[in-house]
Each structure stands twice: as C-alpha cells, then as structure tokens.
C-alpha cells in the first residue's frame with residue numbers, strides 16, 4: 618500500500634542519479650567498482666576513527682559480526698528484547714541461544730542492571746555469554762557507558778545494533794563505535810538508504826580484513842577459485858554504494874530535518890493528556906529516525922491501535938513499536954531477564970510519520986487527528 622504520508626520515505630535530492638549513472642557507465646554494478654571503497658571511506662570519516670565494511674544488509678552485518686566474535690552452536694548470546702527480529706535471528710542462524718533482556722524506561726533500550734543480573738545468572742550456570750547485542754532504537758542511544766562498564770567487567774564483547782541510529786551520539790561519540798563491532802542498516806526506510814544495504818564497523822583492522830574476506834565467499838587470493846573456509850555472499854554492490862555515497866553527503870541535513878520533525882510534534886501535541894514521547898537523556902543526541910509516542914489509554918481515552926486505524930483511514934501510515942522478542946512465538950521458552958517495561962512500551966507506543974519530506978502542514982493534520990481523538994473524552 619502506498620501512503621499519502623508514509624512513516625519513513627527516502628528522498629533522492631543529491632547526487633544519487635549522477636553517481637549511479639557513473640556506476641552504470643563503468644559497467645560496475647556488482648561487487649567491484651570505485652563506489653564501494655569510496656562509501657566505506659566516507660562512512661569511516663563521518664563516524665570518526667572506525668573502519669567500515671559495506672555489506673548487503675544490516676542482518677548480514679549482524680550475522681557476520683557474530684561469526685567474527687566466534688559464536689558457535691550451543692553458545693549463549695545476550696540480546697535486547699525490545700527490537701526488530703533481525704537483531705536476534707543471526708544468533709539462531711548459528712545454532713546459538715538468545716538470552717533476552719528487558720529495557721529501561723528512559724531510553725527504551727537495554728537495562729544495564731538487568732544485563733548484569735543476566736550475566737551473573739548465566740555465569741553461575743557455567744554458561745558465560747559469548748556476546749551482548751544491544752540496540753539504539755528509533756535512533757535513541759542506549760545507556761552506553763553503563764553497558765560498556767558491565768561488558769568490560771565480565772570481558773564479554775559488545776555488538777552494537779545501530780541499524781536505526783546512523784549519526785546518533787552518546788556523550789559525543791557515534792552510536793556503533795563503542796562496541797567491539799557495530800552495524801548499520803541502509804534499508805529503504807532508514808535515515809540514509811542504499812536500497813538494501815548495511816555496514817560493519819570496528820576499530821580492529823584484523824576483524825575488518827576478515828569480514829571483507831568472509832563476505833566475498835572466503836575466496837583465496839589466487840588466479841583460480843580456492844576456498845579454505847565457508848564464506849558468505851554478503852558484500853554491498855557498487856550500484857548500492859553509489860547511492861550510499863550521495864545519501865551520506867546529505868546525512869547532516871536529514872538528521873536536522875528529522876530532529877525538527879520531532880520538535881514540531883512535541884509542540885503540536887504539547888499539553889495533551891496521556892501522550893508522551895521517547896526522550897533524549899542529557900548524554901544523548903538522537904537522529905530521531907522515527908518519532909515515537911506513548912498513548913496512555915487511562916489518561917487519553919484512546920489507544921495506539923485506535924489512533925493507528927484512524928490515521929490509516931486518512932492514508933497516514935503509523936506503526937506499533939517493536940513487539941518484544943521474548944513474547945514472539947518464534948522465540949518462546951527462551952530465558953528472559955526483566956519485567957514488563959518493553960511490553961508496556963509495545964502496548965502503548967506508536968511511531969509517527971517522520972519522513973524528511975514531511976511538511977509542517979502535514980504534521981499539523983496528523984496532530985489535529987490525534988488531538989481530536991484525545992480531546993473526545995475531555996469535551
């Protein structure tokens with residue numbers, strides 16, 4: 618379905634056509650061509666100090682990262698529960714077991730206290746987790762300092778799922794750059810897109826070299842095809858990278874616009890009973906990829922689903938927040954540490970249209986529908 622006001626729609630107002638034409642004219646559409654190393658260098662410069670491997674999705678980046686961290690069948694890997702399934706699926710691809718952790722209610726990301734509880738519990742069972750996957754949802758940085766402290770105390774590597782938070786910062790450093798490895802997604806609805814695509818980043822040159830090797834079918838550097846290991850077809854293609862180069866040039870303006878959209882929603886919905894926002898802490902700078910609100914049925918007299926349906930009738934797309942993974946049928950019966958924070962966010966939350974192309978009048982329309990739903994019980 619195509620919406621009049623979609624949740625997150627890409628814009629191609631920069632050099633996308635110019636660069637992709639260059640890729641076509643050079644005949645380089647696959648995994649050779651100048652735009653792949655260019656995109657990697659540009660992204661590394663943009664997020665400072667880190668090295669980048671461009672891949673064909675955020676999911677493949679997560680899978681490859683777990684391979685690089687030595688996760689094997691029978692291992693346990695800690696994962697934030699409040700996230701998209703792609704954060705945890707690669708654990709299962711490797712025959713390992715996800716251990717889910719609840720969120721804290723400030724950033725909505727992994728609770729550091731519950732993380733430590735889980736680590737201590739698993740160690741007491743003789744099962745020290747092999748890695749920790751934490752997420753910066755909707756662009757909002759997690760409590761990175763506390764999480765890093767705990768991970769370092771128990772010597773467990775962090776894999777940062779920064780799929781949604783390209784350009785977000787915590788205490789001035791970019792999300793994705795704290796852990797042993799970080800990943801980004803450039804899927805069609807993300808803050809910058811390459812159609813489909815992702816990246817793996819790390820300070821560790823050896824890990825990056827190995828990621829490049831494994832992502833191109835682990836082909837040996839010989840004139841014929843020789844393979845000493847099982848590899849993957851996970852590299853980004855040159856066509857996608859050409860679009861990525863153009864999109865990266867606009868990242869700052871995209872972030873500025875998404876932050877403006879968030880500010881406007883706050884102004885337009887100010888004072889409405891039972892409506893709350895995902896808020897930045899004093900250490901956080903969010904790219905506000907999506908503006909997410911909470912609707913308290915007791916105070917607002919409406920629900921996230923009623924609002925979703927009302928806006929849908931107006932051809933306006935909204936989306937529930939992620940259903941926690943420990944509640945997903947596919948992940949049932951797996952260990953879970955926490956209470957009902959993530960579940961509560963899922964029950965009350967709604968993501969609002971946040972596309973860069975959104976105009977003030979569009980937001981005024983959306984806000985007036987929300988206002989009229991909430992106002993009904995007060996008038």
Ligand SMILES: Cc1ncc(COP(=O)(O)O)c(C=O)c1O
Nearest residue numbers: 674675676701703704780802804
């Ligand atoms: C939190 C999170 N992790 C991982 C992914 C997977 O990225 P991709 O769709 O590029 O495979 C996504 C997005 O789709 C995501 O939102």
